[in-house]
Amino acid sequence: MTFLMLTGRTVNQGVTVENKTSAEYAAETSTCFMHEFDMMELGLDDRDTVRVTGACGEVVMRAAASPEVEMGTVFVPYGPYANHIVAAGTRSTGMPDFKSHKVEIEPTDEEPKLVHELMEDLGGLAYDR
Amino acid sequence: MKVTLAMKPAAKGFIPIEAESIVPKNFLAGTDLLVWRGNRELRLDEVFSVSVEGEADRAEGVEVVLSGETFRLKRVGEYMDGGKITVLGGIGMHCGNFMSGGTIEIHGNADGWLGREMAGGTIICRGDAADYCASGYRGGRKGMKGGTVEVFGHTGDFLAESLAGGTVVVHGDAGDMPGAEMRGGTLVVDGDCSRPAANMKGGSCYVYGTARGMLPTFKKIGTVQHEGRTLIQFAGDLANRGKGNLFVKGYEYLD
């Protein structure tokens, strides 16, 4: 199914942002908040994993129902998971389209990667994994 | 005089080269010119294989031909006032900035800010042009004031932003917000675009395709015949007390 992905700040993202190697940060920023009807349509339960595919890649997240999200849109806290699929084009303004990204979402059996695994996939080297 | 500049393969291929010295006039005095790669100043012949045929005594008699991987080459033709530049491939940002005369023809695609703040002359782009084609600069001064820009492919966002004079014609589609803040001149988009002429003050904007996300602050006047087409005429942008004309073939509101 196709969705519009928005990203943004959450308290939990802010609380864990200074400790990016923590499991809590990974858990928060790999959460894909969805409307419960959309989840039903995809046959998803809370905390089920989903594959989110954007214009420039895919990433596995966990779905969570949220009353703040409209049908057809998903909300993902700022962080490395959302950015794994956000395109880098800025329309020459310096700012990527962080709040208006078309994505495909499907259920998956894969588990979300850890933050350092995402970084290593892109050529980094984890420090204190 | 024909000056041929063939780009040599570079060691640091991705660092942009700024070459505002590549203007027909400058070659009247020879090819001893400088360009910059990042923070390093280089001689023209360190970057290009340079060859010169014939002679000229005024810029109008000079044609500069650029070939090779020139899509990272910025500021070519800046302040150009006569002569011709032909780019066989693509060209980097800010080609033809402040241009006041002469012709630039690009056979490939052009990167952002093609013909920024142009005052006169002609730019023809056979491929696509990226964002801010024929636009202004940061700070909201007048954009293009005169001359002609013609793009045969598509353009990115913010086409002809702050257009104040001259003519911009795009044969393909334009991105979001073409003609934003325009106050004069003529903008023609043959294809589709979204949110044309946002906040316009004056000038005329034609969209021969569909205007998506049409802004709610344009007042429908009626239909007009224009070059064999039936177009719907709007006045606006009312939000800006504007007195511009927007003509579209079709439109959709985001309602």
Added chain:
Amino acid sequence: MTELLVKNACVIDPLRGINAEVMDIAIRDGKIVEEVSDAAEVIDARGMLTMPGGVDSHTHICGTKVNFGRYMSPEDMRAGRTPRRGPLHATSGYSVPTTYGNSYRYSVMGYTTLLEGAMAPLEARHTHEEFTYTPLQDTMANTLFDGNWGIMEAIHDGDIKRVAAIIAWTLSAVKGFGIKLTNPGGTEAWQWGKNVSCIRDPVPYFEVTPAEIIRSVVEANELLHLPHSVHLHCNNLGTPGNYSCTLGTFGLIPDLNEKRQTLYATHVQFHAYGGSGWKDFCSKSEPIARYVDMRPQIVMDMGQVMFGRTTTMTADGPMEFNLYRLHHEKWSNHDVELETGSGIIPVIYRRKNLVNSIMWAIGLELALLTKSPWQCLLTTDNPNGAPFVKYPEIIGLLMSKKYRDAEFATIHPDTEARVPLPAIERELDWYEIAVMTRAGQARALGIQDLGKGHLAPGADADVAIYPLKIDEVDPSAEYQKVIDGFSRTEYTIKRGRVVARRGDCLVHGTNATFWVKPKVPENYDMGKDPDFIEKFDRYYTVRMSNYPVQEEYLARNRCIETEADL
């Protein structure tokens, strides 16, 4: 120990009454001295015009408002860009240059001391940070009290001593130099989108009038024995017919100080307008100048307008909004809680515009009609009337009737009927220019005793040597030479060191900041006043302990202690 000897200088030093005497100037460790040893480095001035370093008693160069002018104006930054070179940093900007741009350009013109015209106390730290990056001048900041709640309440209660006490606490806390009132009362009214029209309009809620604010603060200023007088930007700036408001304001001011004026009225050009609207707009420089001639307690500065583009910026928020409605260009406004505000818009003054032409004439008229140059100082209210780099042209205009006539021929033809300028024959001389650009400014600021504005032994060794032989140049005819000469010094000496030479700065420097610390009796210490503390805690959004500017922010700390009469 470093020593420098400037030989054969043709010195004009008005505070010492020296007028074009060829003499030597001896400098040791940054101060003027009687004599130096044979080991001193020698500069031969070869009879060139030599004066104390220039002092600008009203300019906007550092702080929140100035920086916002830069921030919103990338188009202004496209001019004046220079790369880093040796000890010099990169610069950008024309009407609102970067701090380095300001500092280098002032230095090249021989200016060594600058007063920032308006600092909001809450944002004082910002001004001081920028002072640190203005390396080639000493600086001081006028502190805004025009809409200060505590002061208006104390005035309402008739308690002048409390007014003085609040000023004392605030100046010490924010490291301010003098008291600035910008459209007193108007900036508070503007926080409701309103204004006061002149000195008798009450301020909403606080029920005090601008006249009461001005008079009370003038009294408080003298109780605190501050070096400078109250520095006033009158109400009603920029509107036709405002001269009567200006005269009414001047009429409020008694003569309270023997050493200097009691009121410094700034950029009076903007306050000397006649007419009932833009259609019959005209100059009222004559009544203003006549009035000031009779009142030694008043000193004003010109606020000269020069043609071209610039950026206007002032704490006078409502005035800027009115300008915005006229020009419909970009407009910024910044109100500051419990204190003041500011506004900014870019403008272009055009020769072909009648109003702009009249404004240009008025500034010159004020300087030419006021008898004593000590009472009308040279400024553009930088950058409001024009960027300060226009000062040499203004000097040229004041010294040459021929130049004025040539310029007059290029402005709006209807100007002639609206201004007295064409009939004014006076041409100022070198001495008068020296008064208007340093000596008078230093005396008005009350910093001559701190070694500014003159070259007596003990003074700061701030010296400007201009490539002008005054006995060989006829300024009346050769005004271009005058302009060129004042545009770039042969040498600018700051604190005993050559910092600029023939248009180029040579070294990096360290700014010194002058500020005042009035001593008040314990019972007038607002830092311990329960009512003051309680209101501060409730209505400010910054804790009182985080409000004062720490001394770390002053690169060189020139604290002026005064004894208050409370």
Added chain:
Amino acid sequence: MIVKDAVCPFCGCLCDDIEVEVEEGRVVAVTNACELGTTKFMGEKRMKNPILRDGDRWKDITYDEAVRYAADVLLEAERPLLYGWSGTHGEAQCVGVHMAELIRGVIDNTSSVCHGPSILAIQEVGHPGCTLGVVKNRADLVIYWGSNPIDAHPRHLSRYTRYAEGFFLENAFRDRKVIVIDVRKTETANIADEFVQIRPGGDYAVLSALRAIVQGKADTIPRTVAGVTREQLVRVANLCMNAKFGAVYFGLGLTMTQGKYKNIRNAIELVSELSRHTKFTISAMRGHYNVYGSNEVNTWMTGYPFGIDFSRGIAFYNPGETTAVDILARKECDAALIVGSDPAAHFPRKCLEHLADIPVVQLDPYPNATTAFCNVQIPVAVTGIDAEGTAYRMDGVPIRTRKVLSTDYLSDEEVLARMYARMQEVLEQ
């Protein structure tokens, strides 16, 4: 020991009423701060010493080695990128600007991916704003547009708006109306008196419509605009015009969506229009505690607030070209210095792929996502905890952060000054 009136180095609210209790060199309790601030003060897990990537492993190195490595790598570069800066104090930012000037690099701060679009808008039309206390004491109408303070600036509501008392408001909670305008019904929307829900991408159209309505042209507006009925738009416009003092606070919901800075420009022009009727102000909800400071410092030193390219010696500014995401995605830099931010967590993947290819030096107290891309990371003191220095609140008020405990870590300023000195030394040779 209890430190009073400490300054919270988390968000742009820069709350300066925090009490921090310190015992044996550790923060043990924090009072007054929100959850975000408290966690930051209580932060643990600092990196202990500088590290160098050596093939597939990390090696501990000394500060001198790290400084030398960093300086040399940046000096060699033809177009170094100096990015971050919002998470450090102004004094360090100043050294950063001098460094960019000296080595002719590009210096950009996190505003390019935050409120950079707001700055571009201000550069077109200006900015009618005010300090937070003006709103607290006067505003009877507050609009949060595309911002969600409950999550991003938790104390904004209690210190300055919804729950704050105000000098001119008898009963602030009752007399002050709050409107929330957003595409999502956020937590903040739940405490609003009026919630306006816009279809994604429709902010610009709604702003234009409001401007026209304020000018008395409601009849020309379609019945719905981006999901909002004309009736609601007219009601909102009337609330605005009837307010004595209105304040708009906007967030990334405007800067990051279609049109980017044009949304902000439109919002500012709406406020300018409203200023003809009543008092209105507009302000950005700045994110990092000192992102505004990095704009201020850059502006007074270079003339531009962010995205400054010194390649040619003079300052050149063109966001979209000279901003970090564009430069990295287009592979237009050949070395990077990262200070006070974590681009690997916040930039699109394509940018990270280039970071993996070039030398990267980072100054940061903690291991973070960017650490993985570093050649060298130098741990530093945290401004506001074990280092002090100037920060600018979201409204431009500068506050000196306090040092609440002493550690052996050098501050950003000290490390940068050492790098700068080393660079000058090399260049003089």
